Amino acid sequence: MSFDTILRNGRIAGRKNGPVDIGVRDGRIAAIGPALEAGASDGTREFALDGRLVFPGFVETHIHLDKSCISDRCACRTGTLREAIETVAAAKLAFTEDDIYARARRTLEKAIVQGTTRMRTHVEVDPRIGLKGFRAISQLKRDYAWAIDVEICVFPQEGLNNDPETFELLVETCEGGADLIGGCPYTDSDPHRQIARIFELAMHYDVDIDFHLDFDLDPSWMHLDEVCRQAKGHGWGGRVAIGHVTKLSVLDPQALQRVGAKLADAGVAVTVLPATDLFLMGRDAAHSGPRGAAPAHRLREQGVVCSLATNNVLNPFTPFGDCSLLRMANLYANIAQTGRPDELQACFEMVTTLPARLMNLEDYGIAVGNPADIVVLDCADPVSAVAELAQPVLGMKRGRISFQHAPATLNRPDGMQTGLTA
Structure with missing residues (x-):
């Protein structure tokens, strides 16, 4: 299966399992699972979420x-x-x-x-x-x-x-x-x-x-x-x-x-x-x-x-x-x-x-077939999100990236930096 975008290793709010990939195609969530393959298309965008929290906004x-x-x-x-x-x-x-x-x-x-x-x-x-x-x-x-x-x-x-x-x-x-x-x-x-x-x-x-x-x-x-x-x-x-x-x-x-x-x-x-x-x-x-x-x-x-x-x-x-x-x-x-x-x-x-x-929103949620309305928070779970006022780092509306914030980084002496990367 080919995708327009794959979000790698995100933790979906409300799910107890570990990080998964989310594959997006034609504005909708097409697949959710571990280690999704990009398929034959070489135009797939990939974002490494590094275990961050994913939810539908x-x-x-x-x-x-x-x-x-x-x-x-x-x-x-x-x-x-x-x-x-x-x-x-x-x-x-x-x-x-x-x-x-x-x-x-x-x-x-x-x-x-x-x-x-x-x-x-x-x-x-x-x-x-x-x-x-x-x-x-x-x-x-x-x-x-x-x-x-x-x-x-x-x-x-x-x-x-x-x-x-x-x-x-x-x-x-x-x-x-x-x-x-x-x-x-x-x-x-x-x-x-x-x-x-x-x-x-x-x-x-x-x-x-x-x-x-x-x-x-x-x-x-x-x-x-x-x-x-x-x-x-x-x-x-x-x-x-x-x-x-x-x-x-x-x-x-x-x-x-x-x-x-x-x-x-x-x-x-x-x-x-x-x-x-x-x-x-x-x-x-x-x-x-x-x-x-x-x-x-x-x-x-x-x-x-x-x-x-x-x-x-x-x-x-x-x-x-x-x-x-x-x-x-x-x-x-x-x-x-x-x-x-x-x-x-x-x-x-x-x-x-x-x-x-x-609001009786029937298509709200991170689920296959739903619109790819996805927001990523710089935290691992909803509890930390509320307690720490986690920063939104990426938003997607119907499969299109609508906004991005660069996560805060520490400029260590060894030059290492971590953050959301495309």
């Missing part, structure tokens, strides 16, 4: 490309969620399609070189921004399909029932190719009606749903209950995700157990956004401030599909970020105090295989 389930990289335009003072929403709402009045595209491209390229191969981005739609964000991100999605698969989730950040024209714009984007629809009930004048209308649209267009939900620290009420009720009632289990749900961070163990059971029963997935939730939550605490990040590892133990994601980059919601999902997994491990090997493994899964399940 990070999966970003919740990011806002359209409003990234605007920290320099926003003068924030309190650091609260309300201020972030209001400040960004004011800033986006001046957005143009070219501006959105340029900033989103900067953020997307960061994600690519950090090893992300699949992404769901939320895009705001309302009468003030119109379809500028949707059009810009749709173009970006097409332009960067060589490196990353992007899903667009359109949603009403500033409300739906209090903003009647927004519904028509959401319909227009669904007609125009949006991949799924989202909601933000906590900004709406009638949260339950927004939830119901989002489900109506999702069923009409046969798309998945992803809500921003329960973004505060008051556990006395939750929109989560209504989302679970609608998901179960409409048979939309496995097609609904909720992001933030910071209320869950302040539940006692018994209450969290009840919520976890409800989520698992309804088939509603949870995305935790550690950087944003840490930055915005607990601002009114004079001391002993709460972390504010929902305990994804506890929910995962109950059968809830959980992911860790970026949310915002360089804007009032999160004034930092390099789009590294491995850094997000490491951050979550720190704040959740999860340090055992099995817990670090779980953190790795929450930026890889579990978000792939959340």
Whole structure:
């Protein structure tokens, strides 16, 4: 058998056997095994991985490309969620399609070189921004399909029932190719009606749903209950995700157990956004401030599909970020105090295989026949990847090398150097 590319001696995440070769042909994984032969073709590229970790790339389930990289335009003072929403709402009045595209491209390229191969981005739609964000991100999605698969989730950040024209714009984007629809009930004048209308649209267009939900620290009420009720009632289990749900961070163990059971029963997935939730939550605490990040590892133990994601980059919601999902997994491990090997493994899964399940990606994985979406980390296993923030050294999208980083080397007196070599 001939190959276009062979990756030699890589350790595949999730497999207990030793290093293997991965043969790629025509954009797909054609063979996996020890000592693959290049075949008759003399044009086969070979990369020596030297036992490094191989996996199908990070999966970003919740990011806002359209409003990234605007920290320099926003003068924030309190650091609260309300201020972030209001400040960004004011800033986006001046957005143009070219501006959105340029900033989103900067953020997307960061994600690519950090090893992300699949992404769901939320895009705001309302009468003030119109379809500028949707059009810009749709173009970006097409332009960067060589490196990353992007899903667009359109949603009403500033409300739906209090903003009647927004519904028509959401319909227009669904007609125009949006991949799924989202909601933000906590900004709406009638949260339950927004939830119901989002489900109506999702069923009409046969798309998945992803809500921003329960973004505060008051556990006395939750929109989560209504989302679970609608998901179960409409048979939309496995097609609904909720992001933030910071209320869950302040539940006692018994209450969290009840919520976890409800989520698992309804088939509603949870995305935790550690950087944003840490930055915005607990601002009114004079001391002993709460972390504010929902305990994804506890929910995962109950059968809830959980992911860790970026949310915002360089804007009032999160004034930092390099789009590294491995850094997000490491951050979550720190704040959740999860340090055992099995817990670090779980953190790795929450930026890889579990978000792939959340997004219903049927062709994700290092397996013969799947697209050759492959990322190599400078480590031997997922536990070390999270614990040590391993550097991505090579990425491949559908069989084409999409990025490379030179591994760090020590310039020894004897001149010996080691690294990824073609």
